[in-house]
Amino acid sequence: MNKAGFVALVGRPNAGKSTLMNWILGEKIALVSQKANATRKRSNAIVMHNDDQIIFVDTPGLHQAEKLLNQYMLEEALKAIGDCDLVVYLAPASDKTIHYEKFLEINADKRKHIIVLSKIDQISQADLLKKIGEYNRFSDHFLALIPMSVNKNVGKKDLLDTIVKHLDESPYLYDPENITTEMVRDIYKEFIREAIFDNISDEIPYESDVIIDKIDEDAPVEHIRATIIVEKDSQKGIIIGKGGAAIKRIGQNAREKIERLASKPVYLELFVSVKKGWTTDKKFLSDLGYEW
Numbered sequence: 001m002n003k004a005g006f007v008a009l010v011g012r013p014n015a016g017k018s019t020l021m022n023w024i025l026g027e028k029i030a031l032v033s034q035k036a037n038a039t040r041k042r043s044n045a046i047v048m049h050n051d052d053q054i055i056f057v058d059t060p061g062l063h064q065a066e067k068l069l070n071q072y073m074l075e076e077a078l079k080a081i082g083d084c085d086l087v088v089y090l091a092p093a094s095d096k097t098i099h100y101e102k103f104l105e106i107n108a109d110k111r112k113h114i115i116v117l118s119k120i121d122q123i124s125q126a127d128l129l130k131k132i133g134e135y136n137r138f139s140d141h142f143l144a145l146i147p148m149s150v151n152k153n154v155g156k157k158d159l160l161d162t163i164v165k166h167l168d169e170s171p172y173l174y175d176p177e178n179i180t181t182e183m184v185r186d187i188y189k190e191f192i193r194e195a196i197f198d199n200i201s202d203e204i205p206y207e208s209d210v211i212i213d214k215i216d217e218d219a220p221v222e223h224i225r226a227t228i229i230v231e232k233d234s235q236k237g238i239i240i241g242k243g244g245a246a247i248k249r250i251g252q253n254a255r256e257k258i259e260r261l262a263s264k265p266v267y268l269e270l271f272v273s274v275k276k277g278w279t280t281d282k283k284f285l286s287d288l289g290y291e292w
């Protein structure tokens with residue numbers, strides 16, 4: 001009998017969750033950014049490891065909730081922990097163990113978990129050994145501790161083998177042909193958000209979102225129309241940029257990512273619209289797909 005199950009990827013903002021998920025998938029799906037708190041919604045990715053099926057659930061980073069949108073993100077992460085068969089807690093190797101201790105407090109119903117020490121390429125071998133020693137003080141709480149580096153291609157097989165070892169026997173939960181349960185729409189939206197993060201500085205990326213208005217997949221050149229939502233008129237000006245330069249860059253970056261996934265030419269049309277106070281407007285957040 002095969003094994004199958006849901007695995008939540010949790011960790012502090014910027015721990016490297018989305019990067020890890022993309023690396024495992026070999027396709028670019030989740031949003032990766034150097035800025036913290038870029039992942040807003042949970043997204044699923046299905047990975048076949050030999051004959052077993054792992055459904056990874058990427059979550060927003062665990063952090064202090066202040067704004068309504070941040071509260072939503074924290075709740076999403078906690079829900080994912082509760083819903084999954086197994087949890088992978090990602091900790092950058094340079095992080096102090098105090099953050100893990102906080103996770104143990106949040107993880108009140110003591111879900112089984114594996115610790116991944118991420119970004120080990122950023123610390124020395126001696127520091128890594130020291131860090132492993134520090135985590136081993138909590139060895140009663142976790143199933144395994146796996147050092148990992150996406151940049152150095154270390155730890156992938158070890159992680160997948162360990163996950164499968166701890167999953168129960170089960171029929172497949174999804175068609176193994178699918179690489180993701182995310183709708184194409186949501187993936188394209190994330191690509192555009194990622195391009196905003198890469199091209200626009202300061203607070204604006206956090207105060208903006210993207211609505212995919214239309215996708216015409218049947219045309220030889222896929223036609224996508226999307227609207228970037230911002231909080232203020234001044235932000236609209238910055239997103240558009242001088243003579244439209246900024247929005248052109250955003251559009252170009254996002255289009256290249258979409259074309260890579262769609263494997264065909266794409267015509268991406270972008271608009272910008274001002275919606276004051278949207279990050280605190282519960283109804284509007286729900287219209288954008290952030291369901292409670």
Ligand SMILES: Nc1nc2c(ncn2[C@@H]2O[C@H](COP(=O)(O)OP(=O)(O)OP(=O)(O)O)[C@@H](O)[C@H]2O)c(=O)[nH]1
Pocket residue numbers: 011012013014015016017018019020031032033034035036037038039040059060061118119120121122148149150151152
């Ligand atoms: N050096 C190094 N950097 C990494 C590694 N994995 C991820 N990063 C970097 O860490 C940063 C954060 O990665 P993300 O994958 O966006 O982190 P996240 O946990 O999904 O972040 P949130 O969306 O904020 O929750 C990016 O700049 C990545 O390139 C790694 O193995 N080595």
